[in-house]
Amino acid sequence: MSQKMNAIGYTKYLPISDAKSLFSFETELKTPQPHDLVVKVEAVSVNPVDIFTRRSQKTTLPEPKVIGYDACGTVEAVGTETSLFQKGDRVFYAGSYIRPGSDSEYQLVDERIVGHAPKSLTPKESAAMPLTSLTAWECLFEQLEIDFNAYQNNQSKSILIINGSGGVGSVATQLANLAGLQVIATAGNEKSKKWELEHGAKHVVDYHHDLIKQIHQLGFETVDYILDLKNLDAYWSIITKLIAPFGHIASITGSGKDMNFAPLKQKAVIFAWEWMFAKSYFETPNMITQHEILDKISNLLDEGKLKNTLTKSFTPINAENLRKATALVEDGHMIGKVTVSK
Ligand SMILES: NC(=O)c1ccc[n+]([C@@H]2O[C@H](COP(=O)([O-])OP(=O)(O)OC[C@H]3O[C@@H](n4cnc5c(N)ncnc54)[C@H](OP(=O)(O)O)[C@@H]3O)[C@@H](O)[C@H]2O)c1
Numbered sequence: 297m298s299q300k301m302n303a304i305g306y307t308k309y310l311p312i313s314d315a316k317s318l319f320s321f322e323t324e325l326k327t328p329q330p331h332d333l334v335v336k337v338e339a340v341s342v343n344p345v346d347i348f349t350r351r352s353q354k355t356t357l358p359e360p361k362v363i364g365y366d367a368c369g370t371v372e373a374v375g376t377e378t379s380l381f382q383k384g385d386r387v388f389y390a391g392s393y394i395r396p397g398s399d400s401e402y403q404l405v406d407e408r409i410v411g412h413a414p415k416s417l418t419p420k421e422s423a424a425m426p427l428t429s430l431t432a433w434e435c436l437f438e439q440l441e442i443d444f445n446a447y448q449n450n451q452s453k454s455i456l457i458i459n460g461s462g463g464v465g466s467v468a469t470q471l472a473n474l475a476g477l478q479v480i481a482t483a484g485n486e487k488s489k490k491w492e493l494e495h496g497a498k499h500v501v502d503y504h505h506d507l508i509k510q511i512h513q514l515g516f517e518t519v520d521y522i523l524d525l526k527n528l529d530a531y532w533s534i535i536t537k538l539i540a541p542f543g544h545i546a547s548i549t550g551s552g553k554d555m556n557f558a559p560l561k562q563k564a565v566i567f568a569w570e571w572m573f574a575k576s577y578f579e580t581p582n583m584i585t586q587h588e589i590l591d592k593i594s595n596l597l598d599e600g601k602l603k604n605t606l607t608k609s610f611t612p613i614n615a616e617n618l619r620k621a622t623a624l625v626e627d628g629h630m631i632g633k634v635t636v637s638k
Contacts, residue, residue: 303400305360309353312622318615325402330377332404339423339637340398341366342621364399368422378407386413390427393573408583411590414597424606424633429593431572432468439546439568450476457481459525461488461631466605469496607632
């Protein structure tokens with residue numbers, strides 16, 4: 297199968313205020329691989345990874361590159377070895393970092409990293425959720441090794457979430473709270489603070505002031521878990537001081553420096569990186585866990601236990617609206633998520 301479709305992409309890095317930073321073009325939908333679904337895209341969201349990817353483009357590409365790592369759409373066709381979905385199913389997913397993204401009319405995506413979209417949400421609400429939910433879930437329940445089902449045992453445990461109001465933090469605060477943990481989240485202003493308290497945080501601390509002092513004043517000498525969702529280098533010294541003996545730390549942000557792990561040795565602390573794309577990038581045998589996680593997230597949303605995190609949306613899907621959405625994420629103070637839908 298090979299068909300023409302519209303897509304939005306770039307050939308070189310340009311500031312998002314430039315009309316050519318993201319532009320529409322016609323391209324060809326490739327032939328699906330055996331595990332692929334052909335999805336008609338109805339809504340997409342913008343994440344910091346879109347910005348990072350555009351900024352990393354140092355040369356001019358011969359063909360436009362399509363980014364976009366969150367979508368909700370309908371299955372139009374299925375590959376020869378698929379078994380989880382059928383034509384007509386409404387799905388949501390983040391996709392793979394090494395394949396064309398979701399900013400296109402149709403997308404090919406491996407069914408092992410796709411979930412059934414929540415029945416109670418609109419496409420634009422659903423598209424706000426996959427990348428951040430996968431990241432938050434993998435951080436908490438895989439990398440930090442918290443047991444989602446041990447609500448009673450978890451109640452004595454505390455977690456500090458650095459950046460509780462961004463895309464990932466807005467899901468992580470909710471999931472940690474659902475698992476029974478005492479959630480302390482950072483915020484930089486009253487709006488973020490209010491959002492975090494409405495999304496599972498028990499306490500909110502202001503990152504413009506001394507975090508250690510504020511957390512001690514709340515009655516926590518140390519915390520059992522720390523999740524860095526903003527800037528590991530900037531927060532490393534605070535993290536190493538606040539983490540409890542035998543505590544767990546996970547980070548989703550990169551580090552430009554050599555990390556000093558020495559302060560963690562005496563406390564026997566475990567440190568883990570999370571990269572949401574790792575499973576699909578390396579096609580690991582546990583890749584299908586992303587299908588399972590997204591289906592759990594879908595159920596939690598439909599049961600009303602998890603709130604969708606959409607705060608801003610643009611319509612229709614075109615280059616101009618994607619540039620507007622990207623500019624909001626680039627600003628670095630976005631609460632929740634922004635989507636662009638049909
Ligand atoms: N490894 C992975 O798999 C993975 C997955 C997703 C994202 N990421 C990375 O994780 C980071 C967060 O992404 P995101 O989409 O969740 O967030 P985001 O939406 O970009 O975060 C925006 C939030 O950051 C907060 N913030 C701004 N400056 C801060 C500071 N100095 N300290 C603490 N919080 C601050 C803002 O709160 P205020 O308005 O209150 O300042 C705002 O609500 C990005 O670097 C992204 O690339 C990695």
